[in-house]
Amino acid sequence: MTATAETMNDELQTQTEKLGGVGCSRKRxxxxxxxxxxxxxxxxxxxxxxxFGDFVRSPFAxxxxxxxxxxxxxxxxxxxxxITAEDLKPLNLHWMPTLAGDxxxxxxxEKVAFQHQEVAMVIADDxxxxxxxxxxxxxxxxxxxxxxxxxxxxxxxxPVIRDDLAGKTEGAHGKRLxxxxxxxxxVGDKDGTDRAFEGAPVTVKEFLKYPRxxxxxxxxxxxxxxxxxxxxxxxxxxxSQAPHVVRTVVSMLSGLPESKVRIVSPDIGGGFGNKVGVxxxxxxxxxxxxxxxxxxxxxxxRIENLSTTAFARxxxxxxxxxxxxxxxxxxxxxxxxxxxxxxxxxxDPTKFPAGLFSICTGSYDIPTAYARVDGVYTNKxxxxxxxxxxxxxxxxxxxxxxxxxxxxxxxGIDKAEIRLRNFIQPAQFxxxxxxxxxxxxGNYPAALKKVMxxxxxxxxxxxxxxxxxxxxxxxxxxxxFTEIVGAGPKKNCDILGVGMFDSCEIxxxxxxxxxxxxxxxxxxxxxxxxxxxxxxxxxxxASEEVQVExxxxxxxxxxxxxxxxxxxxxxxxxxxxxxRKIREKAxxxxxxxxxxxxxxxxxxxxxxxxxxxxxQEKTMKEIAWAAYNDLPEGMEPGLEAVEYYDPPNFxxxxxxxxxxxxxxxxxxxxxVRRFYALDDCGTRINPMIIEGQIHGGLTEGFAVAMGQxxxxxxxxxxxxxxxxxxxxxxxxxxxxxxxxxxxxxxPHHPIGAKGVAESPHVGSIPCFTNAVVxxxxxKGVTHMQMPHTAFNVWKTIHRLGLDTQD
Amino acid sequence: MAKxxxxxxxxxxxxxxLVEPRHLLIHVLREAxxxxxxxxxxxxxxxxxxxxxxxxxxxxSCTVLAVQADxxxxxxxxxxxxxxxxxxxxxxxxxxxxxxxGFCTPGMMVRAYRFLQDNPDPTEAQIRAGMSGNLxxxxxxxxxxKAVMYxxxxxxxxxxx
Numbered sequence: 001m002t003a004t005a006e007t008m009n010d011e012l013q014t015q016t017e018k019l020g021g022v023g024c025s026r027k028r029x030x031x032x033x034x035x036x037x038x039x040x041x042x043x044x045x046x047x048x049x050x051x052f053g054d055f056v057r058s059p060f061a062x063x064x065x066x067x068x069x070x071x072x073x074x075x076x077x078x079x080x081x082x083i084t085a086e087d088l089k090p091l092n093l094h095w096m097p098t099l100a101g102d103x104x105x106x107x108x109x110e111k112v113a114f115q116h117q118e119v120a121m122v123i124a125d126d127x128x129x130x131x132x133x134x135x136x137x138x139x140x141x142x143x144x145x146x147x148x149x150x151x152x153x154x155x156x157x158x159p160v161i162r163d164d165l166a167g168k169t170e171g172a173h174g175k176r177l178x179x180x181x182x183x184x185x186x187v188g189d190k191d192g193t194d195r196a197f198e199g200a201p202v203t204v205k206e207f208l209k210y211p212r213x214x215x216x217x218x219x220x221x222x223x224x225x226x227x228x229x230x231x232x233x234x235x236x237x238x239x240s241q242a243p244h245v246v247r248t249v250v251s252m253l254s255g256l257p258e259s260k261v262r263i264v265s266p267d268i269g270g271g272f273g274n275k276v277g278v279x280x281x282x283x284x285x286x287x288x289x290x291x292x293x294x295x296x297x298x299x300x301x302r303i304e305n306l307s308t309t310a311f312a313r314x315x316x317x318x319x320x321x322x323x324x325x326x327x328x329x330x331x332x333x334x335x336x337x338x339x340x341x342x343x344x345x346x347x348d349p350t351k352f353p354a355g356l357f358s359i360c361t362g363s364y365d366i367p368t369a370y371a372r373v374d375g376v377y378t379n380k381x382x383x384x385x386x387x388x389x390x391x392x393x394x395x396x397x398x399x400x401x402x403x404x405x406x407x408x409x410x411x412g413i414d415k416a417e418i419r420l421r422n423f424i425q426p427a428q429f430x431x432x433x434x435x436x437x438x439x440x441x442g443n444y445p446a447a448l449k450k451v452m453x454x455x456x457x458x459x460x461x462x463x464x465x466x467x468x469x470x471x472x473x474x475x476x477x478x479x480x481f482t483e484i485v486g487a488g489p490k491k492n493c494d495i496l497g498v499g500m501f502d503s504c505e506i507x508x509x510x511x512x513x514x515x516x517x518x519x520x521x522x523x524x525x526x527x528x529x530x531x532x533x534x535x536x537x538x539x540x541x542a543s544e545e546v547q548v549e550x551x552x553x554x555x556x557x558x559x560x561x562x563x564x565x566x567x568x569x570x571x572x573x574x575x576x577x578x579x580r581k582i583r584e585k586a587x588x589x590x591x592x593x594x595x596x597x598x599x600x601x602x603x604x605x606x607x608x609x610x611x612x613x614x615x616q617e618k619t620m621k622e623i624a625w626a627a628y629n630d631l632p633e634g635m636e637p638g639l640e641a642v643e644y645y646d647p648p649n650f651x652x653x654x655x656x657x658x659x660x661x662x663x664x665x666x667x668x669x670x671x672v673r674r675f676y677a678l679d680d681c682g683t684r685i686n687p688m689i690i691e692g693q694i695h696g697g698l699t700e701g702f703a704v705a706m707g708q709x710x711x712x713x714x715x716x717x718x719x720x721x722x723x724x725x726x727x728x729x730x731x732x733x734x735x736x737x738x739x740x741x742x743x744x745x746x747p748h749h750p751i752g753a754k755g756v757a758e759s760p761h762v763g764s765i766p767c768f769t770n771a772v773v774x775x776x777x778x779k780g781v782t783h784m785q786m787p788h789t790a791f792n793v794w795k796t797i798h799r800l801g802l803d804t805q806d
Numbered sequence: 807m808a809k810x811x812x813x814x815x816x817x818x819x820x821x822x823x824l825v826e827p828r829h830l831l832i833h834v835l836r837e838a839x840x841x842x843x844x845x846x847x848x849x850x851x852x853x854x855x856x857x858x859x860x861x862x863x864x865x866x867s868c869t870v871l872a873v874q875a876d877x878x879x880x881x882x883x884x885x886x887x888x889x890x891x892x893x894x895x896x897x898x899x900x901x902x903x904x905x906x907x908g909f910c911t912p913g914m915m916v917r918a919y920r921f922l923q924d925n926p927d928p929t930e931a932q933i934r935a936g937m938s939g940n941l942x943x944x945x946x947x948x949x950x951x952k953a954v955m956y957x958x959x960x961x962x963x964x965x966x967x
Contacts, residue, residue, distance in 0.1 A: 034908030037843020269909025524907030
């Protein structure tokens with residue numbers, strides 16, 4: 001275990017600060033290039049002879065494609081090709097496998113199943129000509145009735161979306177119950193849960209709709225595909241959160257050996273789950289480059305991004321709790337209809353069609369539970385990514401954190417008190433949950449009590465009572481969440497059969513600086529800084545002298561990438577383990593140089609010292625030099641190591657959040673007066689970066705709770721696909737955040753770290769809803785559906801007649 | 807489409823470009839002139855990633871035609887640092903951790919550069935309002951506000967008394 005700032009002695013802390021090691025808020029190594037306009041994002045890449053691709057997209061949500069006429073487009077000067085499904089068929093690339101075991105049309109094959117679906121790609125000399133030519137491609141459609149409401153997907157008369165699956169009663173995850181049914185996924189003890197409900201003194205039930213939203217990173221998705229006909233090599237620069245897996249997929253699809261495929265994720269302008277999948281744009285750009293022998297760039301515009309690549313959520317959940325009269329929960333039951341769109345391209349580990357939704361028992365000691373998720377097709381874009389969260393964890397946490405409030409209201413128990421009564425206690429860790437997880441560590445009561453004290457919880461409740469007397473609307477929301485991140489143990493998790501390990505390769509150079517190459521890829525998380533800090537603390541090499549490289553499959557070791565808060569839990573662990581391998585070799589070299597036995601040496605940050613002999617020591621710099629010229633007999637030269645780390649378990653970060661809102665009873669506007677976020681992510685590597693990530697996650701959570709929704713009309717037309725309609729908070733709307741922390745290290749992680757960036761998104765969303773609903777709790781309101789826009793909140797106010805009250 | 811010659815000052819240096827009348831300034835800056843620091847986030851003037859300074863005003867270069875810059879003065883992120891020294895705005899963003907993925911950062915900083923000339927001693931609320939044309943998905947703005955405050959203070963200190 002690495003010492004944390006809390007446990008270090010003064011000397012070690014001074015030395016750690018000097019090296020920029022674990023626990024230091026050192027400035028980021030990536031910033032100098034970003035603040036000088038020298039980042040290298042995919043659209044910055046310009047190759048000689050590069051062409052541009054642009055899509056012809058479907059105006060209809062559901063239609064047959066009767067004909068496509070390319071003639072006028074091809075006649076436009078500067079147009080090099082127009083590619084349709086017919087062109088891809090001979091290559092067998094008109095359909096592609098999805099991460100979820102389904103298939104997806106790369107270009108519409110005889111029919112379109114969602115609005116803006118890719119129908120053809122125009123390849124032209126520049127982006128203007130390509131855009132012009134998309135207007136000249138003539139597509140004749142025959143409209144079909146669209147299916148928009150997932151709750152009607154399995155009606156007897158529902159339009160059938162997937163003609164290609166006709167007669168298939170088995171899907172990738174078992175039996176299909178209807179032409180529009182994808183899977184049923186069940187977990188827990190159904191009979192035991194039903195029995196617990198039958199005999200329970202108190203039960204509550206609520207329908208919770210989690211709207212379809214989109215991660216909307218500021219940079220959209222895109223790629224530059226470049227096939228070298230002479231060498232037979234394919235290089236693709238791509239905004240990918242998982243470049244190594246993409247290389248495997250591209251190799252499998254194209255038939256090119258994996259060694260001839262190079263995927264490079266350059267700087268990425270935010271991902272948040274949007275950049276995990278493989279999209280038609282990548283596939284068609286690659287095909288176009290191979291066929292035309294020139295580099296082809298494809299970059300989404302914002303409307304394409306919001307309409308087609310990687311929505312999140314769209315979970316329609318019925319939650320139920322059973323409890324005794326004191327509010328002690330005895331059982332949880334959940335039924336979900338999950339809208340997966342027209343193709344099941346959900347990004348989950350293979351065996352988890354509903355992701356890690358079974359974390360839905362939360363931070364509470366719930367003895368019996370059962371959850372069932374049914375995935376269905378609708379005429380909407382495919383996706384189902386984890387938007388700044390671990391697979392479906394946001395949905396799970398929303399469910400349990402909402403339901404416990406509903407239960408508290410029913411019993412008239414304070415919402416903090418009911419949590420304290422139900423928490424898993426510190427002594428219960430490692431804690432086996434009713435739905436099969438083993439929580440690694442936590443101290444939930446301490447976290448909540450710290451927050452309650454910091455905000456004067458009792459005082460806030462008194463103020464609320466007074467305001468209610470005056471007819472004012474004030475809400476206090478609490479959320480005490482537990483996340484499950486760091487996918488994952490190979491025994492549980494794989495993507496397309498590849499186990500979800502991650503990797504690090506470290507080389508220490510003769511003069512003592514080092515390079516580390518990782519299987520993960522930063523999209524703003526600051527990996528170049530934090531991994532270097534881990535190495536600094538493990539090897540005593542200043543983080544300034546550790547270069548971290550990621551994203552190029554030709555140089556980096558194979559890894560599963562960055563999403564689901566897995567970089568620190570898995571990649572960070574690999575880093576520490578690789579560094580420790582180097583340290584063990586360094587110990588042998590030091591013993592040789594000092595002519596003592598290895599057992600006579602003590603490690604002190606940056607050097608090995610002979611026990612009891614002051615001054616007899618060798619620094620890492622001296623050892624590094626010796627590794628290339630003065631080694632023990634028989635030892636191979638060099639000082640490097642590689643680690644492929646398969647974590648023994650997930651990590652379980654947690655937190656306690658509290659939100660205070662004031663609601664205008666005439667306009668429905670919600671003002672977030674205060675938001676206090678306490679996070680426990682175990683060992684803290686760089687507190688400055690952690691706090692920055694928490695601010696960002698909270699703001700994204702605020703966006704989801706208060707305004708984001710991809711809205712569809714009855715015809716399946718998407719109504720909110722530009723930044724005019726889709727809510728992204730500006731500096732004006734974004735609340736001020738107060739942050740705090742406790743440190744409960746993960747017992748199984750080499751440095752005790754758990755991952756943090758997604759917790760604030762996962763934890764804040766139910767906290768906002770809980771605060772808004774709490775403002776109306778005295779009027780008997782138990783739930784309000786997101787997003788809590790002024791209009792939506794006003795509708796509740798108006799229904800209750802509060803806007804016209806004196 | 808017929809092209810025309812335009813000339814303008816980019817980060818203090820005279821530049822020429824041959825453009826179509828419909829070409830957007832952001833495309834000309836990035837593709838013809840190789841200045842890729844300014845980014846494209848939406849092409850609808852909402853996100854501000856493409857913000858540059860044109861004739862003393864912040865503009866979103868995704869909705870400015872390149873021909874509108876003819877004869878003008880343009881400043882982009884590449885022109886903020888002078889003689890190898892970071893501009894106080896750049897320094898502020900680094901010191902106060904005002905960036906994460908870095909995609910919004912160039913536009914955000916160029917906007918801050920102009921905002922602080924218009925309002926050298928702003929309050930937090932004024933900064934939030936003044937920067938509200940630039941979206942950031944990573945930081946939640948709190949550290950961006952601090953970065954602009956840092957730059958404001960440093961710029962004021964640099965002013966001759």
